[in-house]
Amino acid sequence: MALEELYREVILDHYRHPRHKGTLSNADVHAEGLNPSCGDEFSLDLAIADGVITDVATQGQGCSISQASGSMMADAIKGKTLEEVGELAHKFRVMMSIDEGENPVDPARPGAVLGDLEALQGVRKFPVRIKCADLPWTTLADALSQAES
Amino acid sequence: MALEELYREVILDHYRHPRHKGTLSNADVHAEGLNPSCGDEFSLDLAIADGVITDVATQGQGCSISQASGSMMADAIKGKTLEEVGELAHKFRVMMSIDEGENPVDPARPGAVLGDLEALQGVRKFPVRIKCADLPWTTLADALSQAES
Amino acid sequence: MQQVRADFPILDRLVNGKRLAYLDSSATTQKPSQVIDAISDYYRVYNSNVHRGAHTLAAEATIAYEDARTKIAQFIGAGSSNEVVFTKGTTNGMNLISYGWGLNRLREGDRILLTVMEHHANVVPWQIIAKHTGAELVYLELDEDYRVDLSNLDRFVDDRLKIISVSGMSNVTGTIGPVPQLVEAARSVGALMIVDAAQSVPHLPTNVAEIGADLLVFSAHKMLGPTGIGAMWGRPEILEEMDPAEGGGEMITDVRLYESRWAPVPHKFEAGTPPIAQAVGFGAAIDYLDKLGMEAVRRHEVAITRYALDRLSEVPDLRVVGPTDLSARGGTISFELGDIHPHDVATILDQEGVAVRAGHHCAKPLMRYLEVPATARASFYVYTTEEDIDQLVTGLYRARDLFGLA
Amino acid sequence: MQQVRADFPILDRLVNGKRLAYLDSSATTQKPSQVIDAISDYYRVYNSNVHRGAHTLAAEATIAYEDARTKIAQFIGAGSSNEVVFTKGTTNGMNLISYGWGLNRLREGDRILLTVMEHHANVVPWQIIAKHTGAELVYLELDEDYRVDLSNLDRFVDDRLKIISVSGMSNVTGTIGPVPQLVEAARSVGALMIVDAAQSVPHLPTNVAEIGADLLVFSAHKMLGPTGIGAMWGRPEILEEMDPAEGGGEMITDVRLYESRWAPVPHKFEAGTPPIAQAVGFGAAIDYLDKLGMEAVRRHEVAITRYALDRLSEVPDLRVVGPTDLSARGGTISFELGDIHPHDVATILDQEGVAVRAGHHCAKPLMRYLEVPATARASFYVYTTEEDIDQLVTGLYRARDLFGLA
Numbered sequence A, B: 001m002a003l004e005e006l007y008r009e010v011i012l013d014h015y016r017h018p019r020h021k022g023t024l025s026n027a028d029v030h031a032e033g034l035n036p037s038c039g040d041e042f043s044l045d046l047a048i049a050d051g052v053i054t055d056v057a058t059q060g061q062g063c064s065i066s067q068a069s070g071s072m073m074a075d076a077i078k079g080k081t082l083e084e085v086g087e088l089a090h091k092f093r094v095m096m097s098i099d100e101g102e103n104p105v106d107p108a109r110p111g112a113v114l115g116d117l118e119a120l121q122g123v124r125k126f127p128v129r130i131k132c133a134d135l136p137w138t139t140l141a142d143a144l145s146q147a148e149s
Numbered sequence C, D: 001m002q003q004v005r006a007d008f009p010i011l012d013r014l015v016n017g018k019r020l021a022y023l024d025s026s027a028t029t030q031k032p033s034q035v036i037d038a039i040s041d042y043y044r045v046y047n048s049n050v051h052r053g054a055h056t057l058a059a060e061a062t063i064a065y066e067d068a069r070t071k072i073a074q075f076i077g078a079g080s081s082n083e084v085v086f087t088k089g090t091t092n093g094m095n096l097i098s099y100g101w102g103l104n105r106l107r108e109g110d111r112i113l114l115t116v117m118e119h120h121a122n123v124v125p126w127q128i129i130a131k132h133t134g135a136e137l138v139y140l141e142l143d144e145d146y147r148v149d150l151s152n153l154d155r156f157v158d159d160r161l162k163i164i165s166v167s168g169m170s171n172v173t174g175t176i177g178p179v180p181q182l183v184e185a186a187r188s189v190g191a192l193m194i195v196d197a198a199q200s201v202p203h204l205p206t207n208v209a210e211i212g213a214d215l216l217v218f219s220a221h222k223m224l225g226p227t228g229i230g231a232m233w234g235r236p237e238i239l240e241e242m243d244p245a246e247g248g249g250e251m252i253t254d255v256r257l258y259e260s261r262w263a264p265v266p267h268k269f270e271a272g273t274p275p276i277a278q279a280v281g282f283g284a285a286i287d288y289l290d291k292l293g294m295e296a297v298r299r300h301e302v303a304i305t306r307y308a309l310d311r312l313s314e315v316p317d318l319r320v321v322g323p324t325d326l327s328a329r330g331g332t333i334s335f336e337l338g339d340i341h342p343h344d345v346a347t348i349l350d351q352e353g354v355a356v357r358a359g360h361h362c363a364k365p366l367m368r369y370l371e372v373p374a375t376a377r378a379s380f381y382v383y384t385t386e387e388d389i390d391q392l393v394t395g396l397y398r399a400r401d402l403f404g405l406a
């Protein structure tokens, strides 16, 4: 049933125990995202050295989907190069979108491509909630474009 | 047919040859009426002495009904006492209204009660035009209330 | 009221394969066939622009439009239909007032008194006008039972106070606003008294003559009527004095190149082609509510709210954000369920056919004041049944299960 | 276009026992079943408030509402649906602009250029803003063929000129406004260029990218759509810069007690519950016009206008108040008939089933300029046929008879 697919245990776990929660005193960039239609908030601090995300901290408030997506994202990008993060973000976007190319996730090897993030696939059946899952990623995009400039 | 009753010859005659047209240099009261929904205008000068309307002048612009009504009214009130004019206005109002008391006009003696004004009875079949016939009379009421004060 | 459901075609609909339990009436109500058909009939039979009536259709449309105005006037106990102005809705009405009264009259240091429970429609227009004029906003807070706390009221009642504007009923907590007390306060210093009646006129018997306020605004779509229209009622002297916010056709007696003269009230506030079909639909909604009787509507809502509060109190970890006293509230129940975010609650309920709203409900200052990021909200109307409430409660248990609440 | 008549239920109606010849489309157009049914379906199947979509109905309503925006954007060649703001109608749109752009930007001595043929909707809002700001209005006049006379334009094009606002097509004379020339003039001094497109978008193929204006406003009810809704198109930079005129829900990202942040364009201009059912109906009207094709609509209107001008020229004592050149005008024909007042003409025609309008057509400055107290006006649309025109001409002869014109 769709609801069980949406609210997978790993999602609830990230929702209740968000990883990398807080702020960074040595942040190189800071970005904030807001979903005006539902009020969900997400903020992101990144420490970047030599093109690598060396540290991440997030804060937020909102539904299980937006907050779990943020927590999983933080996990996934920490220690990655900016290029790897770009690829990750692309794969995530393709996974979540209904019509944009083939889903990169391999059903035979769950977690192999996008780790915990793959649990968010269930959101695709709930089009109005996709923007929840997207919020941390649009905030990340904002942070990265700041880092570039 | 209703249209023939509306556009009686006497109405067209008053429309084309309005009586008492102009202004009075010795006017005691002056009033102006406007029908905002159609733009018809009517202005009225009265000279009043000892409770009698000694002279009348009107100007206006608008449809045959409003202008003929004004011309006929001017004819009818000139030389009358204010009391007589009040009665006349009352009878006119009753004649034109669809549900307010019995029509004072006597069909057996056309013109006997309200003179030429009786020709305006045809307007009753055209409810949206009643306000055209009324315009000079609401202007008159305005003028008379000025005269009183 | 069980039998009214048959009049609402949408209630036969399935949502996600389930019976629809529509519990979002504070956002907008559903419409009976009588209203839907009145609108279609208008377009099929006598659609025309109004007030320029040179032909039969125009006369018919004008009569229907003005009849709707008369129905609304009678429905709220106004002295004359000239006291009723058609607007686009409550928000538009509040802006007509803030611009039409405030822009030319408010001065630096003047005060506008609101409450923290106001809808954005009764906050943002005043912020805009305050910025233009230098006036300032002041707020009343709430007590522990979510009612407006009047213990500080005196502090604000002085000659700086120019406007009081308060909700007749909160769209979040269901709290009925302290209108009589604020009317008295406004009177005592000659301030303008405004009621945001978006939630009160639809749900409570309303008589403007008894209320004693100066202006009252509400929306048709929250009382069985169509979207796109609302009404502003005003005391005749106030409407007379107030400036029109918008300029255009129909609101003038004369336009010259460099200046114009306004039409008499209410037309001076109705610039342009009005929402004609919507007025006709609004009139049909009034007819429908008149037939039910607003006393009966209120009784039904009190009964259904009592039932809902009872049933919700059974659900573990559920906290109602609003008054418990039925006489102090209407049929709008905001709540939180454990640590499940309201959006998740709403999504789960939606899968069960239950339509509730989740979020800030256009009342962010209230959310901050209550220190909740959002609430879920179930709101009722004439067609709401105990079956709807039962379905809600079943859905809430499902949410608990999914989120592993013990 | 003969076959389109079957889509318009009202055209089957008898008026005063006669076939209805509806020649009042400039005031408001009739609606095809496709539009009427789209509105009913909305209320019967998926009525809900929008943009707070926690449940299925809300999601469906939001999609339909935003789809309508997209259709309108494509219909007028806008780059993105974000360039389209829903309004209450043309008048409301013009007021959103006059307040939202003018109130905070215009200064004493700044100039707003209009033409004497403007509708009150494009005159009165500027008078109001001029009064608030000290700006002044200046006007272009007409030439002998009722076109806007541009010979004096240069006199107004200087750095005092801040706004030009002109009708795309006059609702009285049918004159097509000199938009390209005025766009150029506005560009040359950085003035804001606005088109009152109430009569042009419904009747002429419109591509905002080609026009090059900054803002364009129009009404759904004049293009087969419902009353109570219109649209404002704006160039993205302009909409970005412009202040919202109205405050309330849905137009904010955050509201605090003393200040708020606006939502992104177009939402910052859409305070409160929007006209949702009306947007759906507007979208259906756009679909209908798209299927006909606006080129075909224009061709039909040119043909019917040619036929009408020919037939009217046969009627003794009839004087057309408008351009004779078909390429300079649309299908709106104002006329005078001897010394018969336009209201009398309209009443007589109405008895013959012919609906025309008589009066000042919300263009009093034009009436004064042309020195006519009023005109009768026949105006056409996609459903207008030669039979309608013939019925008009028969009625005009009847008027001549009744008034004893030889």
Ligand SMILES: Cc1ncc(COP(=O)(O)O)c(C=O)c1O
Residues within 6 Å of the ligand: C249, C271, C272, C273, C274, D026, D027, D089, D090, D091, D092, D119, D121, D122, D167, D169, D170, D171, D196, D198, D199, D219, D362
């Ligand atoms: C040229 C023109 N501008 C503006 C308007 C005003 O439109 P609305 O009444 O729909 O606001 C109209 C129609 O009445 C018009 O013809």
Ligand SMILES: Cc1ncc(COP(=O)(O)O)c(C=O)c1O
Residues within 6 Å of the ligand: C026, C027, C089, C090, C091, C092, C119, C121, C122, C167, C169, C170, C171, C196, C198, C199, C219, C362, D249, D271, D272, D273, D274
């Ligand atoms: C208390 C209150 N005020 C104002 C409004 C605004 O009404 P509308 O959106 O119809 O303008 C609402 C509803 O959204 C409301 O509940």
